[in-house]
Amino acid sequence: MEHSYTKYLFFTGKGGVGKTSLACATAVQLADQAKKVLLISTDPASNLEDVLQTSVGEQIQAHQQLPTLFTINISPDVSAEEYRDRVIQPMMGVASEMEIKQVKEGLSGACTTEIASFDEFSRFITGEGIDDLYDVVIFDTAPTGHTIRLLELPSAWDDFLENNPGGASCIGPSSALKSSKERYKKVIQSLRDPQLTTFYLVSRPEKSSLKEAAKTSMELRELGLENQRLLINGVFKALNPMDPVAQRIALLADKQLQEIPMPLANLPMKTYPLLPYNVLGLRKLRSLLDETLQSQIVLEEIASSPHAQYHIESLKELVNSLEQGQRTSGLIMTMGKGGVGKTIAAATIACLLAERGHKVLLTTTDPAAHINDFLSQLDQIPANLQVERIDPKVETQLYIHKIMAQKGAKLGANERNLLLEDLQSPCTEEVAVFHAFSKAIHSASRQFVVMDTAPTGHTLLLLDTTGSYHKEVLKHSSLSADKIRTPYMALQDKEFAKIILVALPETTPMREAAALQEDLRRAGIEPYAWLINQCLSALPELKDPILKKRASAEGAIIEQIQTKLAHRTFGIPYLTEELVFPELLSM
Structure with a gap:
């Protein structure tokens, strides 16, 4: 270069x-x-x-x-585990086992993971x-x-x-960070x-x-x-x-x-x-x-590029399956690595459901949200489609305002200032996004909520926060476990939450989606279907040797997904129009 x-x-x-x-x-x-x-x-x-x-x-x-x-x-x-060890080590032999356990639990959230990764x-x-x-x-x-x-x-x-100078409780004692201030x-x-x-x-x-x-x-x-x-x-x-x-x-x-x-x-x-x-x-x-x-x-x-056309069920057929049993509500999440087409898949599913008369909320947890790039290609969007974005900066300010109104109302001026200082921690953003994420999940009990998630790593951190919150609720609630429903439990409910893994018909994206599927399964979350985007092999009569070669390589990938990885497999052909969203909706 x-x-x-x-x-x-x-x-x-x-x-x-x-x-x-x-x-x-x-x-x-x-x-x-x-x-x-x-x-x-x-x-x-x-x-x-x-x-x-x-x-x-x-x-x-x-x-x-x-x-x-x-x-x-x-x-x-x-990185997070090593960071926790650095925080805990000075306490060994000084604090009680109970105190050390409490500190460990306090350091189990996504904000600890974030600062630990940054420290590394x-x-x-x-x-x-x-x-x-x-x-x-x-x-x-x-x-x-x-x-x-x-x-x-x-x-x-x-x-x-x-x-x-008092330190950030969500990441442990500030001394664990202050030593890195010059760094x-x-x-x-x-x-x-x-x-x-x-x-x-x-x-x-x-x-x-x-x-x-x-x-x-x-x-x-x-x-x-x-x-x-x-x-x-x-x-x-x-x-x-x-x-x-x-x-x-x-x-x-x-x-x-x-x-x-x-x-x-x-x-x-x-x-x-x-x-x-x-x-x-x-x-x-x-x-x-x-x-x-x-x-x-x-x-x-x-030199050898035989043309291979491969048939996969369409996105329309995926939407048909989501409606089975006369469903009118539920959570639909598109997940996968960045750049595989999660956003256009989520926007298409939401529009098709709305066109069929359902009330639909389309939202995103992706900091680099592109939903409006696709929706703006339409003359108009369905009247019963609501579009939102979980904007980390906006959600953080709303969260700070809410906490100051709730907790700060009864505090004196000095205590309010200390609370506000604590809320300026970068960790607050993770908490605020989680609260907005939870609110969107809750609303899926009365309508369809289609959620375009951030690329895989960011989504897993959000799910980690969800799991940590779930543990805290179960530990501190006076209600019996069968009367509690946390966002984590909602994601584990296969009837309520339909997780759609989006991938490309290439080896590395397939492996990454498979790894994500294993991560989800370890968390008790079972994906509903795979959606394979940009399939050249779905197009008839390709003549260009580069496109023919890429199309011929897709067959083995698609077959492996269908036979070894997915319960259900759907596909999107490679789109060649400048305005891809109307083209996809009309197919």
């Missing part, structure tokens, strides 16, 4: 745009140049192991075939213990909303500790130094993806993070002029490249082609940045 790199490289963007592929390809290229490279994933749903085809764990380890490339996943759960992340930015070991440190980040949250944390915690300042300085840090905004040549990249660019600038580059991945160039589908896809890509949003227009930009193969393993990763090797592999891949 470049002849010289800064010490720290961040790859960020909307889910599914190719951040991991480009981060890994860059790491491999630098390692091939005898640079010592550390590649870190901050995505709770990391797939470094799949892409690099080597073992990647929670401790730094060398690539099995490329010894100058080192990898690590920052695991939120492991900040260690690599400040170079503590690793600064002289690596020439370049590359961060393959979580989808945008989660990454912006991570990058906001240094300032947020620094301000909170400055203004709240936070150094993190901020390093991220803002263009000689040290570069941010690569990765996008697809698609309107929503570019819009997300533009929003990210502005948010990074607001944080003082100015050194940015734009990488556009998956640009399709048709090889067969007689294939109308290929021509439409290529025209759409060209149009989006000509209409790049203003915040991105002046950034240095590089494009990467849509390839007929998954970029997995060292050879194919090298091909992403080596055009000669890329041309060689493309010829190998398209």
Whole structure:
């Protein structure tokens, strides 16, 4: 990509745009140049192991075939456990077992997981213990909303500790954080130094993806993070002029490249082609940045590309099944990795239910919400469809106002000030979002609630909060267990909650959805169906060799999902119109 790199490289963007592929390809290229490279994933749903085809764990380890490339996943759960140990250790032999148990329980929430993950992340930015070991440190980040949250944390915690010397009860004694106060300042300085840090905004040549990249660019600038580059991945160039589908896809890509949003227009930009193969393993990763090797592999891949058309039940048939038994209410949640199509699936299901006369609430827990991008493509939305967004910033202010009105009303001025200071903790946002999430679930008892969730890692953290709340309610309630219904219990109720896993017909997205399914099952939550999006194999008469190759590879993936992973399987064909939402609704 470049002849010289800064010490720290961040790859960020909307889910599914190719951040991991480009981060890994860059790491491999630098390692091939005898640079010592550390590649870190901050995505709770990391797939470094799949892409690099080597073992990647929670401790730094060398690539099995490329010894100058080192990898690590920052695991939120492991980071949180280590953080809890740091808080508890000074209490051993001093506090009673009961007191230690209470502190452990108090540190079991999602806000502890968040700050613990950040503590681990900040260690690599400040170079503590690793600064002289690596020439370049590359961060393959979580989808945008989660990454912006991570990058906001240094300032947020620094301000909170400055203004709240009493400490934050939700993350334990402030002494466990205050020792890192100088570290936070150094993190901020390093991220803002263009000689040290570069941010690569990765996008697809698609309107929503570019819009997300533009929003990210502005948010990074607001944080003082100015050194940015734009990488556009998956640009399709048709090889067969007689294939109308290929021509439409290529025209759409060209149009989006000509209409790049203003915040991105002046950034240095590089494009990467849509390839007929998954970029997995060292050879194919090298091909992403080596055009000669890329041309060689493309010829190998398209030499044999039989056309394979595959039939899957449609989204309309999925909605039919959701109505079975004359249902008029219930919770429907679309879940999956970023970029697989959760939002358009949720919006389509909600509109189809509303068109059939049902009262429907369509909402999202995704910080990078794009529901309105699709709804705005319609002349009008159904009258009985209500659209909301769980906006973390708005929900936080509403929550603070509510707590101050309830608890602060009977307090004196000094106590009110202390309460308000405590509520300025960044953890308050997690609690506020959980309350809004719970309210939406509760309303599904009297109408359909269709919820577009955040990408996998963020959703699992929200479910972790839900589970923690469930345990607290059961522990402290005077009611018998059979009279209590927490949000967690609602999600476990298969008749009430229908969880739809959205994936793409590709190996890595399938594996990630399968891993999410296992996480949900461990929590006692059974997915209702899988929805496979962007199926080229559902289109008849493809002629372009790149599209034919990608379509032919889908059959084995779809068959594995249908036979080994899903109770029910539905699909969405690859859509080629500029306004994809009306096209999908009319199918």
